[in-house]
Amino acid sequence: MANxxxxxxxxxxxxxxxxxxxxxxxxxxxxxxxxxxxxxxGGKSTLLRLIxxxxxxxxxxxxxxxxxxxxxxxxxxxxxxxxxxxPWMSVQDNLTFGHTSDKARLAEAQKLxxxxxxxxxxxxxxxxxxxxxxxxxxxxxxxxANPQLLLLDEPLGALDALTRRKMQExxxxxxxxxxxxxxxxxxxxxxxxxMATKIYVVRDHEIAxxxxxxxxxxxxxxxxAPMAGEIMDVILDGHVDQ
Ligand SMILES: Nc1ncnc2c1ncn2[C@@H]1O[C@H](COP(=O)(O)OP(=O)(O)OP(=O)(O)O)[C@@H](O)[C@H]1O
Numbered sequence: 001m002a003n004x005x006x007x008x009x010x011x012x013x014x015x016x017x018x019x020x021x022x023x024x025x026x027x028x029x030x031x032x033x034x035x036x037x038x039x040x041x042g043g044k045s046t047l048l049r050l051i052x053x054x055x056x057x058x059x060x061x062x063x064x065x066x067x068x069x070x071x072x073x074x075x076x077x078x079x080x081x082x083x084x085x086x087p088w089m090s091v092q093d094n095l096t097f098g099h100t101s102d103k104a105r106l107a108e109a110q111k112l113x114x115x116x117x118x119x120x121x122x123x124x125x126x127x128x129x130x131x132x133x134x135x136x137x138x139x140x141x142x143x144x145a146n147p148q149l150l151l152l153d154e155p156l157g158a159l160d161a162l163t164r165r166k167m168q169e170x171x172x173x174x175x176x177x178x179x180x181x182x183x184x185x186x187x188x189x190x191x192x193x194x195m196a197t198k199i200y201v202v203r204d205h206e207i208a209x210x211x212x213x214x215x216x217x218x219x220x221x222x223x224x225a226p227m228a229g230e231i232m233d234v235i236l237d238g239h240v241d242q
Contacts, residue, residue: 003029003030004027004028004029004030005028005029005030005032005064005065005148005149005181006027006028006051006062006063006064006149006181007027007061007062007063008024008025008026008027008028008047008051008060008061008062009025009060009061009062009063010023010024010025010059010060010061011023011024011025011047011050011057011059011060011061011062012024012057012058012059012060013043013046013047013050013055013057013058014058019205020043020046020205021043021046021047021050021205022204022205022206023060023206024047024060024206024207025207026200026207026210028181028183028198029181029198030181031179031180031181032181032182032197032198033172033175033181033182033184033195033196033197033198034181034182034183034184034196034197034198034199034200035183035184035185035186035191035192035193035195035196035198035199035200036048036183036184036185036186036200036202037186037187037188037189037192037199037200037201037202037231037235038201038202038203038208038235039203039235040187042202042203042204042205043202043205044185044202045153045154045185047202048078048151048153048183048185050062050069051064051069051073051076051149051151051183052072052073052076052078052151053069053070053071053072053073053076054072054078064076064148064149065148073149075147075148075149076147076148076149076150076151077142077143077144077145077147077149077150077151078142078151078152078153079135079138079139079142079150079151079152079153079155080138080153080154080155081153081154081155081156081157081158082158083126083134083135083137083138084138085126085134085137085138085141086126087125087126087127088125089125089126090122090123090124090125091113091118091121091122091123091124091125091126091129091137092106092109092110092113092122092123094126094137094141095108095109095112095113095137095140095141095144096109096144105144108144108145109122109140109144110122112140112143112144113137113140115140115174116136116137116139116140116170117136118133118136118137118140121133121137130163131158131159131163132159132160132163132166132167135155135156135159135167136167136170138155139155139167139170139171139174143174143178143180146178146180147180148180148181149180149181149182149183150175150180150181150182150183151182151183152171152182152183152184152185152186153185154185154186154187155167155184156168156186156188156191157186157187164191168191168194168195169218171195172195172217172218176217184196189228189231189232189235190221190224190228192228192231193213193219193224193227193228193231194219194224196213197212197213197214198210198211198212198213199211199212199213199227199231201231201234201235203234203235208234209231209234211227211230211231213227
């Protein structure tokens with residue numbers, strides 16, 4: 001039976017007078033692949049930042065594995081749209097943070113670079129890589145130390161369509177192999193339905209809809225179309241057309 005990893009209870013977030021998250025209540029199970037979708041400004045990234053402990057809730061509580069998140073959530077890693085690689089460090093050093101004499105860390109970095117198909121780029125510098133390669137390095141870096149929770153904040157938004165599809169497949173492969181709980185924020189409804197086992201629509205600062213997707217991977221376009229259509233109705237109209 002699945003265990004609950006993350007409990008989000010009655011969470012509200014204000015920026016001044018702006019109420020950007022209202023009474024969010026949700027449980028995320030261990031090993032789930034969750035997608036948060038919805039119109040821009042709805043509060044998806046804010047929710048992700050609260051889970052990462054990069055910001056504090058105004059009211060309510062978020063707990064991971066029974067522990068309230070208070071300060072940086074050290075059992076999670078975040079990957080953003082911009083890769084945030086350190087330009088003065090090689091790819092390998094970006095993963096090990098320069099601790100190349102730490103044999104275990106170096107071995108983990110090399111293993112991850114192999115998994116993201118960048119074995120030959122360990123000594124390259126970020127500026128010499130393509131956008132897709134840089135995001136693969138960022139993904140490998142996020143997986144160093146095997147985080148319990150992987151938080152993806154629109155990480156594929158700046159990639160071309162083909163590279164984006166390949167990255168989706170790579171993330172799914174690593175998620176399946178490592179069984180890490182993953183939360184993806186995305187504008188792309190098809191991406192959400194293609195990848196996630198559980199999808200939440202954030203609309204007007206609330207959870208407006210949730211659905212479970214148990215279709216086997218890889219998911220063909222025809223297999224994702226019905227749920228994607230339903231979600232688009234919720235995002236645009238706030239209700240499902242009958
Ligand atoms: N640090 C901040 N200070 C003030 N307002 C903020 C701050 N961060 C976010 N907001 C506001 O909170 C609201 C929610 O923003 P958030 O980035 O969470 O939305 P989102 O659904 O992720 O949007 P997008 O898909 O465009 O990233 C927006 O109105 C935004 O302007």
